[in-house]
Amino acid sequence: MSEQDRDSRHNERMARKKAVVDEKIATAQAERGVLLVNTGNGKGKSSAGFGLVARALGHGMKVGVVQFIKGRSDTGEEAFFRNQPGVSWHVMGEGFTWETQDRARDVATAEAAWDVARGLLQDPSIGLVVLDELNIALKYRYLEADTVVADLLARPTLQHVVVTGRGAPPELVEAADTVTDMTPVKHAFAAGIKAMPGMEW
């Protein structure tokens, strides 16, 4: 096939594709806040949430972040966003549960974190709420999924919410507008690379 033929066939294919995409966009016209869930075992669940923090700030929105499981105290995302105007950042967790090994304390911590989250979910001036690693707190039943879903659905109409963490419960998936499963194809840990700043924390 000549380069010219290839260009011509490509252009025809793209014209058909444009028609399909244009129609899809034209039919989606409801304006409301999106409940997004990032789950699965692969990398990208929290970082996609933090990318949306930047995106929302760029539109002049106010953003609230609650971290339910605190992995470490020196993350780049916290250092960067904590001092940005319009951001309220709450680190509520006390380490992964296999670090603390104290279920009763984990439940109390998760409940205190949910109180903070609920406050953000009742504040119409907040455009985006990120509930980082909330799925972990739900998976271990530190919080009841029904209560959490009810509070999420009662939020202001235009408020976006991102929930991250492995093992999103079915009740949350059902309630969500968009759900992505971050599926690992391969991971640098397996190649012997340690958790590097700017990449894993």
Added chain:
Amino acid sequence: MSEQDRDSRHNERMARKKAVVDEKIATAQAERGVLLVNTGNGKGKSSAGFGLVARALGHGMKVGVVQFIKGRSDTGEEAFFRNQPGVSWHVMGEGFTWETQDRARDVATAEAAWDVARGLLQDPSIGLVVLDELNIALKYRYLEADTVVADLLARPTLQHVVVTGRGAPPELVEAADTVTDMTPVKHAFAAGIKAMPGMEW
């Protein structure tokens, strides 16, 4: 099962889990930059890349971003990051290919974008390079995968790179350290919600 039994069983399970996680972390000790590929049809590929921009900036790194396919000119991420100290942001694409419908022009645009990317990949002062939607340019063969992979592998030892976009080619997946397939479970478009600021752009 009593609450106390549940706590006790949970704590035993967590102790075993902690041992496994600790060992995994202890054996991954190589310090080098990670080549991360975010692909698949789901939401989160680019936003996870932008989250890493924040993460890297929080560690005091310099960051370069090249956008190979420009969807729109008013994105929140560009508005937010363009004026942050330490960020060089390059919008090189001219719209999705089905918008331009001109293959020869798309190839020229992609090649100009790769020249900018190569400059960042040769600069050891840049800690993180984000090549947003590069996979699209590879998928349509606007750029040769072999050339791109060779330039990626020749970068400074500690530099991280994130490549995003659907349809990552096998050569790139093979060369990458970490690959995530963002798998769509459901999407708000299907529920009739339009592309909302702070969420999709």
